[in-house]
Amino acid sequence: MKVKKAKELNTDINVDVVIVGAGAGGLSAALAASEQTSSVLVLERNETPLGNTSLSAGLIPAAGTQLQKEKGIVDSAEIFAQDLIKKAKNQNDEKVVKAIAQASGATIDWLVNEKGLALHCIDDFTYPGHSVCRMHGPKSQSGMDLQHMLLNAVEKAGVDLLTEATVEHLYVDEEQHIVGVDFYRPDGSFEQVGCNTLILACNGFGANTALVEKYIPEMRDAEYCGFELSAGHALEWGLALDASLADLGAYQGHASVSVTHKALLTWAVIAQGGIQVNADAKRFSNEMNGYSEQASLVLKQPNQQVWNIYDERCEQSALHFQEYRDLKDAGAIKEAESIEQLSEITGLSLSALKQTLEELKLYTDKPDVFGRVFAEPMLKAPYRAALVTAGLFHTQGGLEVNTEARVLKKDKTPFANLFAIGGAARGLSGAEASGYLSGNGLLSAVVLGRIAGQVAAGQCVRTYQ
Numbered sequence: 501m502k503v504k505k506a507k508e509l510n511t512d513i514n515v516d517v518v519i520v521g522a523g524a525g526g527l528s529a530a531l532a533a534s535e536q537t538s539s540v541l542v543l544e545r546n547e548t549p550l551g552n553t554s555l556s557a558g559l560i561p562a563a564g565t566q567l568q569k570e571k572g573i574v575d576s577a578e579i580f581a582q583d584l585i586k587k588a589k590n591q592n593d594e595k596v597v598k599a600i601a602q603a604s605g606a607t608i609d610w611l612v613n614e615k616g617l618a619l620h621c622i623d624d625f626t627y628p629g630h631s632v633c634r635m636h637g638p639k640s641q642s643g644m645d646l647q648h649m650l651l652n653a654v655e656k657a658g659v660d661l662l663t664e665a666t667v668e669h670l671y672v673d674e675e676q677h678i679v680g681v682d683f684y685r686p687d688g689s690f691e692q693v694g695c696n697t698l699i700l701a702c703n704g705f706g707a708n709t710a711l712v713e714k715y716i717p718e719m720r721d722a723e724y725c726g727f728e729l730s731a732g733h734a735l736e737w738g739l740a741l742d743a744s745l746a747d748l749g750a751y752q753g754h755a756s757v758s759v760t761h762k763a764l765l766t767w768a769v770i771a772q773g774g775i776q777v778n779a780d781a782k783r784f785s786n787e788m789n790g791y792s793e794q795a796s797l798v799l800k801q802p803n804q805q806v807w808n809i810y811d812e813r814c815e816q817s818a819l820h821f822q823e824y825r826d827l828k829d830a831g832a833i834k835e836a837e838s839i840e841q842l843s844e845i846t847g848l849s850l851s852a853l854k855q856t857l858e859e860l861k862l863y864t865d866k867p868d869v870f871g872r873v874f875a876e877p878m879l880k881a882p883y884r885a886a887l888v889t890a891g892l893f894h895t896q897g898g899l900e901v902n903t904e905a906r907v908l909k910k911d912k913t914p915f916a917n918l919f920a921i922g923g924a925a926r927g928l929s930g931a932e933a934s935g936y937l938s939g940n941g942l943l944s945a946v947v948l949g950r951i952a953g954q955v956a957a958g959q960c961v962r963t964y965q
């Protein structure tokens with residue numbers, strides 16, 4: 501992935517807005533850009549546009565949406581921004597956070613009312629770190645459904661989307677304007693296209709083991725659960741352009757990946773009162789700090805595996821997730837009628853398990869040693885148990901951007917026509933895994949994507965006037 505000189509671009513084809521990557525970010529940007537110009541081209545490396553988005557739970561946090569209002573949920577961009585800043589311990593870019601929080605509600609309303617996406621707002625539990633219920637997604641809570649809805653909308657909008665087109669080089673002039681790109685086809689041929697603006701929506705570097713080893717060594721042993729083509733191309737172009745890169749050690753980890761089925765077991769079971777115990781049947785952290793930072797703690801436990809222990813009540817919210825139901829059907833979730841049976845099926849010591857569950861009763865009105873308060877009713881039979889490990893879902897560091905999604909140079913001035921969104925851009929989580937607030941991935945893809953599409957297309961249209 502390199503940068504070439506502008507004079508090496510040799511094509512008559514020129515497009516207003518070229519977008520690299522057809523995940524939630526690229527498709528949102530395309531939808532927004534197509535409202536102002538018909539000259540939009542999405543280039544996607546895969547045969548089918550899937551991306552990390554299709555592997556996700558498809559949940560996008562947003563504040564002040566119509567869907568929230570219909571359910572009586574009171575929220576605002578200010579409260580949302582505060583939650584994002586608090587979770588990242590003030591390490592994220594406050595201006596970008598506020599701009600995204602501000603645009604989030606209108607973006608979900610736009611997707612629902614103008615682009616025909618059937619989204620709903622989850623209101624039966626609040627994800628750790630969010631002040632109120634603000635997760636929006638398909639009823640199935642499946643990223644594949646979100647991706648299909650976006651693809652349908654893009655098709656209706658008449659946007660050109662080319663698959664099996666791996667963008668390799670950016671062509672750059674002396675003023676650091678991006679004048680075009682080239683892309684390779686599976687048969688080895690390559691084509692060039694000129695562009696007035698370029699949006700990088702090709703996600704981060706989670707699938708690139710060398711880059712993970714370099715920037716996120718604590719997760720080198722984690723199960724990689726993201727998309728195989730998140731190879732770090734945006735990062736490589738950023739390096740070649742000498743762009744400002746930030747928070748490369750940040751990521752979305754997850755502490756609940758089924759060992760047997762290598763799939764996400766939703767954190768809802770923990771948020772509703774479930775716990776994680778190690779091979780000694782001991783808890784080792786405040787699970788409610790968040791699933792992302794919990795991931796590296798799981799990797800420090802014996803065999804890098806732990807048990808999610810919860811009960812039938814905790815399971816109710818999880819049953820809304822298609823992926824959870826699939827795991828259940830596949831036998832990844834064990835059921836026990838008593839503590840004795842729980843000990844038998846997990847192989848955990850009965851006395852240690854009894855002690856751990858008994859101890860929880862002490863912490864319903866005061867924090868335990870890890871700082872967790874159990875506001876929920878105590879766990880009781882019938883129990884559920886699942887053996888899980890930690891996963892790396894996607895990287896959060898990337899090209900630094902401003903409130904218009906414009907990529908910044910090292911001196912913090914923006915490139916004139918280069919944008920980055922979603923996993924390609926610096927995320928909203930600050931420098932560490934603990935800064936990841938649930939939904940930060942799709943928030944940056946979809947909301948910053950819409951902003952990038954609007955600004956890039958607006959810039960092109962202005963030049964014609």
Ligand SMILES: Cc1cc2nc3c(=O)[nH]c(=O)nc-3n(C[C@H](O)[C@H](O)[C@H](O)COP(=O)(O)OP(=O)(O)OC[C@H]3O[C@@H](n4cnc5c(N)ncnc54)[C@H](O)[C@@H]3O)c2cc1C
Nearest residue numbers: 521523525545551552553556557559667922923939941942
């Ligand atoms: C199991 C799991 C659950 C998750 N759940 C959630 C959730 O509920 N909410 C949330 O906010 N986040 C979630 N995430 C994170 C979320 O999936 C990502 O943050 C988000 O999908 C990123 O979107 P994107 O558009 O930036 O990238 P992607 O969806 O990965 O799209 C990028 C596209 O770019 C293409 N591409 C890459 N390089 C090139 C190239 N050189 N040329 C052309 N195309 C290229 C790729 O093939 C890919 O299709 C989850 C992740 C996982 C793994």
